[in-house]
Structures are given as C-alpha cells and as structure tokens.
Amino acid sequence: xxxxxxxxxxxxxxxxxxxxxxxxxxxxxxxxxxxxxxxxxxxxxxxxxxxxxxxxxxxxxxxxxxxxxxxxxxxxxxxxxxxxxxxxxxxxxxxxxxxxxxxxxxxxxxxxxxxxxxxxxxxxxxxxxxxxxxxxxxxxxxxxx
Amino acid sequence: xxxxxxxxxxxxxxxxxxxxxxxxxxxxxxxxxxxxxxxxxxxxxxxxxxxxxxxxxxxxxxxxxxxxxxxxxxxxxxxxxxxxxxxxxxxxxxxxxxxxxxx
Numbered sequence: 515x516x517x518x519x520x521x522x523x524x525x526x527x528x529x530x531x532x533x534x535x536x537x538x539x540x541x542x543x544x545x546x547x548x549x550x551x552x553x554x555x556x557x558x559x560x561x562x563x564x565x566x567x568x569x570x571x572x573x574x575x576x577x578x579x580x581x582x583x584x585x586x587x588x589x590x591x592x593x594x595x596x597x598x599x600x601x602x603x604x605x606x607x608x609x610x611x612x613x614x615x616x617x618x619x620x621x622x623x624x625x626x627x628x629x630x631x632x633x634x635x636x637x638x639x640x641x642x643x644x645x646x647x648x649x650x651x652x653x654x655x656x657x658x659x
Numbered sequence: 660x661x662x663x664x665x666x667x668x669x670x671x672x673x674x675x676x677x678x679x680x681x682x683x684x685x686x687x688x689x690x691x692x693x694x695x696x697x698x699x700x701x702x703x704x705x706x707x708x709x710x711x712x713x714x715x716x717x718x719x720x721x722x723x724x725x726x727x728x729x730x731x732x733x734x735x736x737x738x739x740x741x742x743x744x745x746x747x748x749x750x751x752x753x754x755x756x757x758x759x760x761x762x
Contacts, residue, residue, distance in 0.1 A: 523661070524660045526660045526706065527663050528660040528662055528706045528707060528748075529663050529664050529705055529706065529708070530662055530663065530665065530666040530671060530673070530709075531665075531707075595734055
C-alpha cells in the first residue's frame, strides 16, 4: 500500500499559503522610533559636547530608518483594499509619512520630527478605525485589583 | 500536485493531491471562477494555486484565495498575465473520500 501511495504521490507542490501571517501590527512601533528622533534632536540642540552631538546624528539616522520601516509595514502589510475604500487618502498619508521619515533622517529640525509624529498619528487613527487594536494585537490580561 | 496551505479552503485542503492540466487554456482563456496554477509573482520557482476573480481591462487575471483572510494574492501583488498560467487543476485523486472533479 505504501509503495503504491508513494508511486502516486505528486512530485510537485502547489502553494495555497499566505505570507507567514503573524498578523501583529501597531503604528506605536513607528511612533516610538519617531519619538526617539524627536528627543534626540532636542538633546542635540541643548548640547555643546561635540562627541555627544556626533552620536546624536548617528543614532537619529538609525531611528529614522526604523521609523520608515515600521510605517512601510503598516502600509504594505496591514492595510487592505477595503481600508482604502474607507479612507481614500490612506495611500497619500502613508506615502507622506514614509517620505517624512526620510526627511527626519537628514535634518536636525525639530519641526520636521513633529510633522512625522503627526502623520504617524493619522495612520494610528486609520488603524483604530479599521479595528486594528482588536484584530492585530494580543489582548493583555488586565491586572486583577 | 500536492496542495500546501489553507488559502483555498474549503475547495482545496492542505494535503490534497491534484491533477493539473497544462493545456486547459490552450483553446480558451481562463474565466472568472477557474482555479489556476501560476508561478508566485514574488518567487517564481514556487507555484501557487488561486481562483480567478475577474479579468482586468488589460487581460490580467485578478487572483484571489477562497479564504481571503488566509491568502496572499492579487490584493498584494496585482493581476497576473494570462501567459503566466501554468495549468488548471481539474481532478482530486487523494484523499479517497474527496476524489472527484474540481470546480
């Protein structure tokens, strides 16, 4: 029986998968990195220590790159066509946020960092309005009082 | 071909064994509702099975999984040209209790 089955077994596999769907999305991940950029820019402005200021430049660039990555994950992976129907400016907001993260990467202007935070908050709003908090995050147990 | 994954449930299940006709669309184009095997647009050596949802204005096949919540499909990578189609699954020969023609 096993030999017959082995002879009949298909030689190729056809995939009916989705991408590994961990399904966990939250714009706060982008927001935290963007807040780091904001705070680093503030500390940079206050400091006169050149070594410290050099480190600020370097670390802020890293954080801005991570912000952009997390924005892109929301845009590419979380949002679906039905969300775009609900929010026609969804692509525009995500695109601007992603571009703004690039802008923050190359400037020490705190106003640019604030713009980035505001754009991420708009993504957060759309995530909330499309049921993100209940469908993409694990529910945490509330501490029992 | 052996099915791996659950994006086509309930029509196709993980572990189903299928016969795929490579000449199915030689004399007629695929139409909405047809099952098709195509190369994965993001990793071509890999074959995937989906169902034709609609045909767009330029003749591209808009492919969707039957289980939309567990499927990566044209919603992610856009329509697939008809010329890409590898074949049409038409018969399931395993498991025994689900043997039969596919639709």
